[in-house]
Amino acid sequence: MNDKINPIRPTDNDARAIAAALLREARVASLGTVDPDTQGPAVSRIVVAHYGAGRVVTMISDLSLHTKALDKDPRCSLLIGEAGKGDPLAHPRMTVIANAVRLPPDAKADEEFAGRFLALHPKTRLYFGFTDFSFWRFDIVRVDLNGGFGKAYRLEPADLAQA
Amino acid sequence: MNDKINPIRPTDNDARAIAAALLREARVASLGTVDPDTQGPAVSRIVVAHYGAGRVVTMISDLSLHTKALDKDPRCSLLIGEAGKGDPLAHPRMTVIANAVRLPPDAKADEEFAGRFLALHPKTRLYFGFTDFSFWRFDIVRVDLNGGFGKAYRLEPADLAQA
Numbered sequence: 603m604n605d606k607i608n609p610i611r612p613t614d615n616d617a618r619a620i621a622a623a624l625l626r627e628a629r630v631a632s633l634g635t636v637d638p639d640t641q642g643p644a645v646s647r648i649v650v651a652h653y654g655a656g657r658v659v660t661m662i663s664d665l666s667l668h669t670k671a672l673d674k675d676p677r678c679s680l681l682i683g684e685a686g687k688g689d690p691l692a693h694p695r696m697t698v699i700a701n702a703v704r705l706p707p708d709a710k711a712d713e714e715f716a717g718r719f720l721a722l723h724p725k726t727r728l729y730f731g732f733t734d735f736s737f738w739r740f741d742i743v744r745v746d747l748n749g750g751f752g753k754a755y756r757l758e759p760a761d762l763a764q765a
Numbered sequence: 766m767n768d769k770i771n772p773i774r775p776t777d778n779d780a781r782a783i784a785a786a787l788l789r790e791a792r793v794a795s796l797g798t799v800d801p802d803t804q805g806p807a808v809s810r811i812v813v814a815h816y817g818a819g820r821v822v823t824m825i826s827d828l829s830l831h832t833k834a835l836d837k838d839p840r841c842s843l844l845i846g847e848a849g850k851g852d853p854l855a856h857p858r859m860t861v862i863a864n865a866v867r868l869p870p871d872a873k874a875d876e877e878f879a880g881r882f883l884a885l886h887p888k889t890r891l892y893f894g895f896t897d898f899s900f901w902r903f904d905i906v907r908v909d910l911n912g913g914f915g916k917a918y919r920l921e922p923a924d925l926a927q928a
Contacts, residue, residue, distance in 0.1 A: 629853065632808050633808070634795075634805075636806060637842070637862060640906065642799060642841065642862065643797030643806040646844060647848065648854075649853060665772045667860070667909055677804075677806065678805065681808035681810060685810065685847065690792065690793040690810060691888070697809050699802075728914075748810075751892075
């Protein structure tokens, strides 16, 4: 229906700035993975950290369903931007389409890298040392930004370089 | 890894009660759909309403990417339960695996049905009358409940009947 109407606006610097701010401020995300049972989507909550230049990282357990799903199929999505107060659809948010990459165990031994994550998410110190927890990186394929009602943009990874 | 460890606890009445409360209180959800471009997941934000007995409904626009995705593939997922204050992973939430069903236009003419949605989401009155907006129902296939660190349960639709 309405296939003739394209609500996606041309990408401009305002859109790039909103997306960059959402990435920089991201602490939590809704992670979509390919459910091994249905091959359809499954959405769960993770904590994330942004390391600059569009690089988003999480630390998740091999025991969790989303990690098992990512081990089978790296295609995933992150919803970034919290609902906040008032009308939940009035707040900017973005759908990140990505591929997840498991980082090698030495990422946990990298003091600067791990320290940044732990500083942002102090509660994760409780299980940081557990061997079933690993860092993962999300390689961004595409971003669908929704800056509020009627403000839709599609961004490429290069648009996030300033983030 | 760790395939021998099953962290899913047996479903009990406490788990059913937590899931029922999350459904009853749900106002916003992260919706996972099958992205038509990548066939992988795409996660976006929607407003939802619970109509009892595990029946969850939304109203979305045909112009939006998630609606176009659901028209092509009804498999979807809802993350229900907000991150709240403090540690975002300390708050109960659940991954709902579902199939989305577009409701006929007369759902918008059903005063009791539509009125309930509009009462819960007064801001949606702004575009309720737009012809590109339709109601959709989510038929629940399975629920993965996370009641907090280490409290994982898998529930069937029957477990939500009390909701």
